Amino acid sequence: MDRGWTRYNRHVSALAVASVAAAMAGCSGSSLDNTAEPAPTSELVIGVVVPKSGPYQQIGQDMQKGWTAYLDEHGNKLGGHPVRIVEADEGDGGPTARAAADRLITNEHVHAIVGVANADAVNNIAGPATAARVPFLGTGGRPSTLKDLSYTWHTSFASTDYGTAAGPYVKSTVDGPVYVVGPDYQGGKDQIGGFVTGFTAAGGKLANPGAQPTYTPWPGDNNFGPWLTKIKDSGAKAVYAFYAGPAAVAFVKQYQQFNVGLPLYGPAFLTEGAALAAQGQAAVGITTVATYDPTLSNPGNDAFVAAFKAKYNGSSPNLYVETMYAAGALLDKAVAVTGAKLTSESINAAIGKVSDVTSPRGTWKLSPSTHTPVQHWCVRRAQPSGTSVANTVVTADLTTVGG
């Protein structure tokens, strides 16, 4: 090998390594230098942060639909004030979400921030929002690591709530040890941790090695083969898994390909929205706990589902749509009692005075201590429905969890 070739080889290798580093770090969104004038007091400026890139892009589209649905239904007004929306990208929850929060607060002077799918993005938004005294209404998982709650509210759930609701239920339906598995990020650890707490408190035993939950690398390559093999060897009688979006699709498909053959349980995300459509027949029989399902029967939901289907070619709303719609409902209620002079502080104080919210899932209380909903949970099972697969509510009133 001659020296020229060696030098060339090293030069290209160095460039390739730099590219790997850049690809691994991801592209952090840079904020444009918008020097917008502060909005007139009568106008309500809301920053809407949803994933427009990254693995939860499709979930972001659902969230956007839920937010739009509420505003369209209410003449683009919240609490009597016309609303101006500033959109931002959550990305994969990391630096992009942080840049979005900085831009909305510093450049756009929003009164409140709404959105976020990934629990990891919550800390990135809640930090700057709290420092600037801007209320943040989260619509995805609330991580257990968030300490200062003064300006953070969730219309969705605390990430541990699903497991708290599911634990005793799975114990009562499965005779034997359960294998638990989820992605290795804070939201995954909360989802799985909540389940382990609830399940073991009810007397359940884990089938995992060392009775410790198993976490798969995140962001991973969505090859779950190795874990599925381990699950079959564990002697488990059932599996409880948390995955969302593309990872949920891959997990459920491979669960079938590897013939695991054990009952599969999980939080709603496992078979929600576009994921369920992509899983198809592989999802049949999967049992999930949920706070919302389009088939839940109450007058508000019936009208909501009908309007949504009419607008989006017959497709049903899902939990991502509903929590954003609920954020609209909560803000509407709070801004209505804020008074004529809108400031982010006065809106935040008014949110704290809202005791209950009515959204398509029903009426729920906003806990004054945790700032998350205290709400009803149901059990669903994915079943064939015509040529596709749909969730069917099998236990409408499982339990009340939250707060």
Place this chain on the structure above:
Amino acid sequence: MAGDLIVALDGVAFGLLLYCVAAGLSLSLGVAGVFQLSHGALYLAGACLAWWFAAQGTWLGFVVALLVGLATGAAAGGGLAELLRHVPDHLDQALVTIGAGLILVEVLTSGYGAQARTVLPPPGLDGAVTLLGRAYPVYRLTIIAVAAVLSAALHLTVERSRPGVLVRAVAADPRHVATLGVEPRRVHLAVMMAGGALAVFAGVLGAPILGPAPGLDTTVLTLSLIIIVAGGLGSMRGALLAALIVGQVHTSVAVAWPTAAPFLLAALLLVGLAWRTHHHLITARVA
């Protein structure tokens, strides 16, 4: 124990799938010398083709996707070779190919809807067989077989055949080759076409395991870069070894030690670079 063997087997299947992707990049980057950062986007294109033509798993659709994939991949590789003919600087090449890749990914994303899409294997390959008392998907065994044939063919072509000698000669000293009456540009073009075709081919082949999903292009590109750098640019044997190691890191190691897996890939990169730098120093001194 038997379960661990199945996990290791899965690592071989995953590693060989990665080898199919990385082999194309190794040709483009290591042999043709083009800093091809749209390679992950080409894989995504292959996965999308599989989804468009064969989402429900038909042989006809699968074969059509493969043929269309090979043609479009070769065209894309050839197009890039022509586009970059007067762009000798690697940083410039990186910018052009990143840009081309981003455009391709955006077009594909609007086509498949930015959500995870599943592709079923063709009939007969969609079931599971019993290995060591455990069900194992037939399609993953198929990937092992296809990749084994491909790696043997690539090895023979690049290292043993006359065209392979020519390709390596052009990579080492294009001007010298030109004096022999061979136009280096043609060899260049052919290698880039092969690289592009391999990327899209791997996308079609891998779609039932790594199907269209947001971020797939970046994942595939990152793993491919790690494999060819750790394995040695342009070395098919090195890439195969590195791909098999990456496959095990993503399966056996990830199961036993999930938090360490990402760091081990970086470690692999460092070891590969350090070892080969040392090796080159020795050869340089001897020469």
